[in-house]
Amino acid sequence: MNDIGLFHFLFVSCALFFIGVYGFLTRRNLITMLMSVELILNSVNINLIAFNKFLFPDKLDGLFFTLFIITIAAAEAAVAIAIIINLYRNYKTIDVEETDTMKY
Amino acid sequence: MNASTIIFYILAATIVGGGLMSVTCRKIFRSAVYLLFTLIGIAGLYFYIDYEFIAAVQVIVYVGGIVVLIIFSIFLTQGSGEDMKRPAMGQAVFSALAAIFGCMLTMYIISQHVFTGSGKPALEPSAANIGGQMLSTTEHGYMLPFEVVSMLLLAAMIGCIVIAIKIKVPPHKILPESNGENEEEIAEKVETV
Numbered sequence: 001m002n003d004i005g006l007f008h009f010l011f012v013s014c015a016l017f018f019i020g021v022y023g024f025l026t027r028r029n030l031i032t033m034l035m036s037v038e039l040i041l042n043s044v045n046i047n048l049i050a051f052n053k054f055l056f057p058d059k060l061d062g063l064f065f066t067l068f069i070i071t072i073a074a075a076e077a078a079v080a081i082a083i084i085i086n087l088y089r090n091y092k093t094i095d096v097e098e099t100d101t102m103k104y
Numbered sequence: 105m106n107a108s109t110i111i112f113y114i115l116a117a118t119i120v121g122g123g124l125m126s127v128t129c130r131k132i133f134r135s136a137v138y139l140l141f142t143l144i145g146i147a148g149l150y151f152y153i154d155y156e157f158i159a160a161v162q163v164i165v166y167v168g169g170i171v172v173l174i175i176f177s178i179f180l181t182q183g184s185g186e187d188m189k190r191p192a193m194g195q196a197v198f199s200a201l202a203a204i205f206g207c208m209l210t211m212y213i214i215s216q217h218v219f220t221g222s223g224k225p226a227l228e229p230s231a232a233n234i235g236g237q238m239l240s241t242t243e244h245g246y247m248l249p250f251e252v253v254s255m256l257l258l259a260a261m262i263g264c265i266v267i268a269i270k271i272k273v274p275p276h277k278i279l280p281e282s283n284g285e286n287e288e289e290i291a292e293k294v295e296t297v
Contacts, residue, residue, distance in 0.1 A: 012119060015120050017207075038170065053153045056224075063155065067238075074165050
């Protein structure tokens with residue numbers, strides 16, 4: 001147990017992923033759901049970096065995948081927050097239960 | 105138990121504890137601050153395995169960008185002092201069960217699996233190596249995804265502006281059939297728009 005290896009990283013990332021899933025399933029507020037998605041994306045990043053470090057240290061591909069995921073997460077957060085602000089302007093709420101105009 | 109192991113466990117506890125508090129805390133602003141702790145812990149994990157560049161990117165983009173954006177949107181959309189609604193009991197229980205069983209299953213599968221690496225000597229993940237490979241057009245270069253992701257960022261930026269912009273509608277567009285009889289009502293409607 002003295003050596004920190006690949007499995008330690010994978011367990012941390014697995015725990016973080018399912019924490020994100022739990023948050024996504026229980027939260028009813030759009031901003032907190034967005035935060036759960038960020039947790040999930042970060043757990044994937046830990047996975048890729050750990051595989052790159054411990055299994056294929058002669059390549060850098062996991063690192064590039066992580067960089068692109070971070071970029072796309074930034075774009076996604078910006079678009080999501082623009083949509084949330086527009087939703088708030090029209091409905092005065094960002095609760096997913098109450099914005100049901102297109103439901104029926 | 106040497107110092108390196110202890111540091112790893114501190115980082116892991118920061119990440120998992122911050123994540124748990126972030127999804128269960130009922131004050132939304134505190135939940136954003138716990139998310140900040142989780143992201144900083146992940147950056148620490150990247151420092152721990154000597155990937156300095158990616159740790160720096162994590163701090164700059166996530167901690168400096170996304171969390172600040174989330175906090176701004178919290179301030180714009182709701183009072184940060186109020187408690188959020190508690191999730192429905194059945195929903196919370198079943199979500200927790202699904203998450204716990206999924207987590208246990210995945211951890212079991214990971215612990216059974218034997219990973220085989222390439223075993224070749226390590227390539228230094230320095231900024232020079234990363235930049236050289238990312239901008240090269242040879243077989244293992246990442247020039248094309250780099251350009252595509254730059255187009256994606258441009259599209260996202262324009263899309264955000266278009267979505268969030270406030271459009272002023274002139275009064276004749278709102279009520280085309282009225283011809284100046286109740287102008288006060290029209291003025292009110294224009295103001296609300």
